[in-house]
Amino acid sequence: MPADTAEPTPFSARIREASWSRHQGLDPSAGDEAERAPGVFDRLFDGSLSVDDYTRWHAQQYFVYEAIEAAAARFGDDPVAGPLVYDELARLAAIEADLKFLMGPKWRSGIVPLPATQAYVDRITEVTSDWPGGYIAHAYTRYLGDLSGGQAFGKAAKRNYGFNGEGASFYTFEGIASPKKFKDEYRSRLxxxxxxxxxxxxxxxxxxxxxxxxxxxxxxxxxxxxxxxxSPKVVAAICHHMNTDHAADTLVICQGEGGQAEAESARMTGFDGTGADFLASVGGEAVPVRITWAAPLSERAEVRPEIVRIFTESKAALENA
Known part of the structure; x- marks a missing residue:
């Protein structure tokens, strides 16, 4: 009986086979469209995703890549993970440039991770703290995706919003002339x-x-x-103003209307038509605070009077406590 000379399945192929169903689950072209409401990808490709919601998606990715690239810095010289750390793959600087373009110079004041994003970041941070395989897993998932389907995302963003570089530079890998050749090399190292x-x-x-x-x-x-x-740009500008010019007032708001009387500091992290969000530092822990507007808001000019009202009521409540 002839000996079995079959070659073992390459590691990269094993990962691809194991994750294929997950990959398909994120693909808007896969499955029955009637089974779910259109998501971010669907709307990007059909042109119905607003530039504001595109910006919010971009902002959440910032936190993910911040965590991955912090791990890359730790594992650059690692004998196991080091061969899979490429400077050409780094995305954080490109995301920062895009967010500055989309939201203005105060962009950092207007973004905060969603709970789901924070859970993702926490997992990356935990699993890459001392295990090279953790970096390999998360870098593979993000970067090879960016060099594959991500290229279609970039084309759709440029087509939908008229971007020419800035706004979609995240999807451009300046140091990679051929994504296919690069992915082949990456898989070979993997x-x-x-x-x-x-x-x-x-x-x-x-x-x-x-x-x-x-x-x-x-x-x-x-x-x-x-x-x-x-818009994210308006949110960033007002949050930046509150946190730099009215930090004491922001703290009063969280202590009063926010119900965090023991807060030592606070910052505004965002707002929408129904209320404002803050993070209060209480006993060394960041506590989320949500304060509802007296009535729904839809115009920028309505925000300031409502914040003044909340501050005034908060100050009175604290004085009378």
């Missing part, structure tokens, strides 16, 4: 990575978890599509 079989199985499980976290983030974003009448 196949050669020095991991035990137990760690390879763990990497595969982590890739699946990365897909699940990404799906949860996209679902959370999809649920908010079209719900905020205020």
């Amino acid at each position: 196949d050669a990575v020095e991991l035990t079989e137990a760690d390879r199985l763990r990497v595969i499980d982590e890739v699946l978890l990365a897909y699940d976290h990404n799906g949860a983030m996209l679902a959370a974003l999809g649920a908010q599509i079209g719900t905020n009448p205020f």
Whole structure:
């Protein structure tokens, strides 16, 4: 009987096969469209995703890549993960440039991770704290996706919003002339990575978890599509103004109307048509605070009088406590 000379399945192929159903689950062209409401990807491709909601999606990705690229800095010289750390893949600077273009110079004041995004970031941070395979799993999931379907996202953004570089520079890899050749090289290095079989199985499980976290983030974003009448640029400008010029007033608001009398500091993180969001520091912990407007708002000029009202009532409540 002839000996079995079949070559073992390459590690990269094993990951791809194991994650294919997750990948298909995020693909707007897969499955029965009638089974779900259009999500971020669907709306981007059909042209119905507003530039404001595109910006909010971009902002959530900032936190994910911040975590991944912090891990890349730690593992650059690691004998296991180091071969898969490429300067050409780094996306954070491009996202920052896009957000500055989309939201203005005060963009950082107007973004905060959604709970689903924070859970994703927390997982990346936890699993990459001391395990090279954690970096490999999350970097593979994001960067190879950016070089594949992400290229179609970039084309759709440029087509829908008229971007010419800025606004969609996240999708342009300046140091990669051929995404296909680069992905082939990346997979070759992945196949050669020095991991035990137990760690390879763990990497595969982590890739699946990365897909699940990404799906949860996209679902959370999809649920908010079209719900905020205020543009991210307006939100960033007002939050920046409150946090830099009226930090003491912001604290009073959180102590009073926000019910966090013991707060030591606070910052405004966002707002929509129904209320404003803050983070109060209480006993060293960041506590989210939501304060509802007296009536729904839809115009920028309505925001200031409502904040003044909330501050005035908060100050009176604290004085009379």
